[in-house]
Amino acid sequence: MILDDLVRRAAALAAGPRRAILGITGSPGAGKSTLVAALLARLAGHSVAHVPMDGFHLADVALESIGRRDAKGAPDTFDVGGYVALLRRLRAVDETGAPAEDVIYAPAFERDLEQPLAAAIPVPGTARLVLTEGNYLLLDQGQWAQVRPELDEVWFCDPHPDVRLAQLTARHVAFGKEPARAAAWVAAVDEPNAVLVEATRHRADLIVPATVLESLPAVS
Numbered sequence: 001m002i003l004d005d006l007v008r009r010a011a012a013l014a015a016g017p018r019r020a021i022l023g024i025t026g027s028p029g030a031g032k033s034t035l036v037a038a039l040l041a042r043l044a045g046h047s048v049a050h051v052p053m054d055g056f057h058l059a060d061v062a063l064e065s066i067g068r069r070d071a072k073g074a075p076d077t078f079d080v081g082g083y084v085a086l087l088r089r090l091r092a093v094d095e096t097g098a099p100a101e102d103v104i105y106a107p108a109f110e111r112d113l114e115q116p117l118a119a120a121i122p123v124p125g126t127a128r129l130v131l132t133e134g135n136y137l138l139l140d141q142g143q144w145a146q147v148r149p150e151l152d153e154v155w156f157c158d159p160h161p162d163v164r165l166a167q168l169t170a171r172h173v174a175f176g177k178e179p180a181r182a183a184a185w186v187a188a189v190d191e192p193n194a195v196l197v198e199a200t201r202h203r204a205d206l207i208v209p210a211t212v213l214e215s216l217p218a219v220s
Contacts, residue, residue, distance in 0.1 A: 026157030029168025053134025
């Protein structure tokens, strides 16, 4: 498998009779955003939009109110219901089979601020394929179980474990954590979440191997 194979598969979804939603999942640091960036670059002529699951992070003020700020990124620290509602809006069609709304605004996640930003991403009615990436797309617990039925396909990113951990720790450092704090966060928060995510891989439609992920250009 090479990137060209993935581009052709995604393009086939975009060429279908209705808007399709492709999920990209994997453990923290697996390269989901890097793969999405590569697909967006290669599918520029196919009216593709990108809606990250991370836009549904609970804001720090909400996490503090429930005592979960130190667990940020765990399954219960997202607005899952809001994410499911957005996916359903993206799938909705009118009586002609066209998207029901001319434009839908989705939230983004600002990594410099480590906070969600409401209504930051416009998805036009002309978008034929929506890419959405996140850790828990295949989780079958609680409201997360409502996500998978809204996705046409889900691909699971499977990098080498040591590469994933190095990328994840480097990302935390790049966004402001001291190296020791970054390593501690990975061990205490990210890796327990990774165990949950890895247990969902058998539900994926496609496993994206390390050879593909490690050939992709880094996201700036």
